[in-house]
Amino acid sequence: MNIILKIIIICVFTAIISIVLKNFSSPFIPVLSLCCGLICIYLLIPYIRNIIDYISKFRHNTSNADSVIKLTFKIAAISVICEFGGQLCCDSGAEYLASKILFAGKIVIMWITIPHFINLFEKIISYIWLL
Amino acid sequence: MEVNLIFKIAAIGIVVAIIHRLLVQSGRDEQALMVTIAGLVAVMFIVVNQINELFSVIKTLFEL
Numbered sequence: 001m002n003i004i005l006k007i008i009i010i011c012v013f014t015a016i017i018s019i020v021l022k023n024f025s026s027p028f029i030p031v032l033s034l035c036c037g038l039i040c041i042y043l044l045i046p047y048i049r050n051i052i053d054y055i056s057k058f059r060h061n062t063s064n065a066d067s068v069i070k071l072t073f074k075i076a077a078i079s080v081i082c083e084f085g086g087q088l089c090c091d092s093g094a095e096y097l098a099s100k101i102l103f104a105g106k107i108v109i110m111w112i113t114i115p116h117f118i119n120l121f122e123k124i125i126s127y128i129w130l131l
Numbered sequence: 132m133e134v135n136l137i138f139k140i141a142a143i144g145i146v147v148a149i150i151h152r153l154l155v156q157s158g159r160d161e162q163a164l165m166v167t168i169a170g171l172v173a174v175m176f177i178v179v180n181q182i183n184e185l186f187s188v189i190k191t192l193f194e195l
Contacts, residue, residue: 010134017141024148027167028140031174035136038181042188049192070194077193081186 003047007040030092037088041080071116075109136181140174147171 014036018029052073059069082105089098147170154163189195 010137013134014137017137021141021144021148024145024152026144026148027171028144028147028174031171031178032137032140032144034178035140035181038178038185039134039136041185045188045192052192052194073193074195077189077195080189 003043006043010039010043011036030088033091034088037084041084068116071112074112078105078109078112081105136177139177143170143174 014032018032021029021032055069055073059066082101086098086101086105089095089101147167150166151163154160154166
């Protein structure tokens, strides 16, 4: 509960400061929102680490799902970075760049998952031939 | 990573904006522009280090 209060306070404070800077028509407003986003993610990192530790425990119990869970972590990391970058571009008023970043993220995720898709299809085909 | 960073950027922003206004009013537009760009570059140096740190933390966090 404390963490959400901290994040709300930081964001509201940043909003107030950016209103003050807007009066001066300063170019520092996007940088300020970037810093606010960075601080919010840094505050959330211990919680994300707890979730990942929990999933890693599950991974050690299962032997076969190791590569799949590793892939899931990779996709989650790419999604976090892409979402962060995309939102930053949106905040600075460049929605067209945000959509490009999200598109690139989707393509990279697809590129990472293609070998696993091929494995899956090969397995399905081998099972069909067994029948 | 601390909240001080926001205050630091806000302070730099306000100081740079005031200097910019003073220089514009005294008729030195080019110097005003240079001051703004210098302030922006200084702030970007701070922020780029933090972004680099964030990406390395995310890399270690997700075991990439």
